[in-house]
Amino acid sequence: MAMTDGNRSYSVREMIKENKKKQSGQQFVEWLMPKLLLLTATISILTTIGILFTLLFETFIFFERVSIVEFLTSKEWLPWDEKTGSFGIAPLVTGTLLTTAIAMIVAIPIGLASAIYLSEYASEKTRKVLKPTLEVLAGIPTIVYGFFALTFVTPLLQKIIPDLGIFNALSPGIVMGIMIIPMVASLSEDAMSSVPNSIREGALGLGSTKLEVALKVVLPAATSGIAASFMLAISRAVGETMIVAVAGGSSPVFTFDVTKSIQTLTAYIVQVTTGDAGYGTTVYYSIYAVGMTLFVFTLAMNLLAQYISRRFREEY
Amino acid sequence: MEKLIDKQRVVQHMNGRLLRNNVLKFLFFLATLFGLIVLVVLLYRILTQALGWLNMDFLNNFPSRRPENAGIKAGLVGSLWLMVIVAPVSLILGVGTAIYLEEYAKKNRFTDFIQTNISNLAGVPSIVFGLLGLTIFVRELNLGRSILAAGLTMSLLVLPVIVVAAQEAIRAVPNQLREASYGMGATKWQTIYRIVLPAAIPGILTGSILALSRAIGETAPLVVLGIPTFLAYLPRGILDTFTVMPMQIYNWTSRPQADFQHVAAAGIVVLLVVLIFMNSIAIFIRNKFQKRY
Numbered sequence: 001m002a003m004t005d006g007n008r009s010y011s012v013r014e015m016i017k018e019n020k021k022k023q024s025g026q027q028f029v030e031w032l033m034p035k036l037l038l039l040t041a042t043i044s045i046l047t048t049i050g051i052l053f054t055l056l057f058e059t060f061i062f063f064e065r066v067s068i069v070e071f072l073t074s075k076e077w078l079p080w081d082e083k084t085g086s087f088g089i090a091p092l093v094t095g096t097l098l099t100t101a102i103a104m105i106v107a108i109p110i111g112l113a114s115a116i117y118l119s120e121y122a123s124e125k126t127r128k129v130l131k132p133t134l135e136v137l138a139g140i141p142t143i144v145y146g147f148f149a150l151t152f153v154t155p156l157l158q159k160i161i162p163d164l165g166i167f168n169a170l171s172p173g174i175v176m177g178i179m180i181i182p183m184v185a186s187l188s189e190d191a192m193s194s195v196p197n198s199i200r201e202g203a204l205g206l207g208s209t210k211l212e213v214a215l216k217v218v219l220p221a222a223t224s225g226i227a228a229s230f231m232l233a234i235s236r237a238v239g240e241t242m243i244v245a246v247a248g249g250s251s252p253v254f255t256f257d258v259t260k261s262i263q264t265l266t267a268y269i270v271q272v273t274t275g276d277a278g279y280g281t282t283v284y285y286s287i288y289a290v291g292m293t294l295f296v297f298t299l300a301m302n303l304l305a306q307y308i309s310r311r312f313r314e315e316y
Numbered sequence: 317m318e319k320l321i322d323k324q325r326v327v328q329h330m331n332g333r334l335l336r337n338n339v340l341k342f343l344f345f346l347a348t349l350f351g352l353i354v355l356v357v358l359l360y361r362i363l364t365q366a367l368g369w370l371n372m373d374f375l376n377n378f379p380s381r382r383p384e385n386a387g388i389k390a391g392l393v394g395s396l397w398l399m400v401i402v403a404p405v406s407l408i409l410g411v412g413t414a415i416y417l418e419e420y421a422k423k424n425r426f427t428d429f430i431q432t433n434i435s436n437l438a439g440v441p442s443i444v445f446g447l448l449g450l451t452i453f454v455r456e457l458n459l460g461r462s463i464l465a466a467g468l469t470m471s472l473l474v475l476p477v478i479v480v481a482a483q484e485a486i487r488a489v490p491n492q493l494r495e496a497s498y499g500m501g502a503t504k505w506q507t508i509y510r511i512v513l514p515a516a517i518p519g520i521l522t523g524s525i526l527a528l529s530r531a532i533g534e535t536a537p538l539v540v541l542g543i544p545t546f547l548a549y550l551p552r553g554i555l556d557t558f559t560v561m562p563m564q565i566y567n568w569t570s571r572p573q574a575d576f577q578h579v580a581a582a583g584i585v586v587l588l589v590v591l592i593f594m595n596s597i598a599i600f601i602r603n604k605f606q607k608r609y
Contacts, residue, residue: 141533239441
């Protein structure tokens, strides 16, 4: 049998040959693509290795100059003086914990209450409008929040607390909390919505009010998801940079007074990198030690969140 | 005959519980409104502060020591230049990773490892990515404080977001489409390239634009890289130094003169307009092209 194509005629044998030629090109693509794609997938692993490598390597150099005991136990962070300088991480950690704690005091109750409202009370329509609008809060650049904290929230708070400094822990903490509300609300709402309706109906059928259903049935059932959302929120607050860099000040003092100027781990890195700490100085290496502390802290929180949501997930 | 259910007694008995329900419902609602009210206050504050400072001169001027002459041109152009690197790099890497994980990878420990790694990367503070960029791109690879160095750093930062968005979009493509394509004799890559990807593109784009708008607003990693804030010229290529809008705003907020607060507010308005524009494109794509199978 032969087919005609214009003036030429092909035998079947020739067609098979043609086809094989085409297929060998195709087979090459089929062989190549998965490998290329695997290569792109390894970039994310390389990124993690890169982060670990840079942090570990430069932190190591830092600890050759400053003893790790001093780093962990000293309560003084005075990095700028090469001779009498002191590198105790405690003031930066308390600064970070202070702003994080304030942020959580704002974000957790308000976020959780929003989640309960959105998941248990709001109609489908209301939820469809409120949830994305609330999430706009999370999309606003943090530098904008920093500006808002410095020029609006701080002056406002100064009217209530007269001896509040221009830079303090309170104002950036509150604003950071507001930024995190949508995260807590959204993740907790997801956890609560996935509690099956049959359980709610059971409780309602026994005569519970909606509030009792929400607090005594849905919340306990969604605990793992809600706890995980808190962990992620804490991690976010610990790693947040621009709000505290703009409105928190730059005084690494070991204090729990929220009206005073403080410095967080992230704000210290910003201060050093915007200043002129020469490459190779102890101050330069100190940002990696601080970065390492930050990384370990947030990684622990993230892993804990993953563990909680996996380990304690209720199966219905 | 005695009534089985005495409604009055029930209401009397339930009163406290119903009241508590209503009061707390109102409180929960207030909590939800709180965030929205702050949003409105924030936008109103910034708009009124920017009023009178936001004009064509502001868009056309370079930074200046005098607030009335300061402009955002260098930052606006710089932010666009940043996208020249971040958009292609993060899209290719992100979508490539997602295709690999969803279409090729077998379910084994290695795949699990990549997946866990990606979700962990998403939780790493952005300033740590700055430290990575400073060491690897600026110092080791000697790229300097260039658009390329900053763009690569930002690409790695938004990569996890794009991967997750692309994975969801690819997963949402129904299997019948793939099976039909194989049934016609198409190969695996042909199926992915001509069937799966086109169907997943709206979802991928929506997620990617949101990720890119995050890159435009992000400040911390660029501060760490040491991107300058005061540039009176525009970059010509990807190896030039540059500045971006958030960096300029950061610089303005930290200046002592009161008038710079207005300049910062005007800069924020421009930044927010760009972000709203990008977000509306994302919403438009989602509404227009998202198909339900």
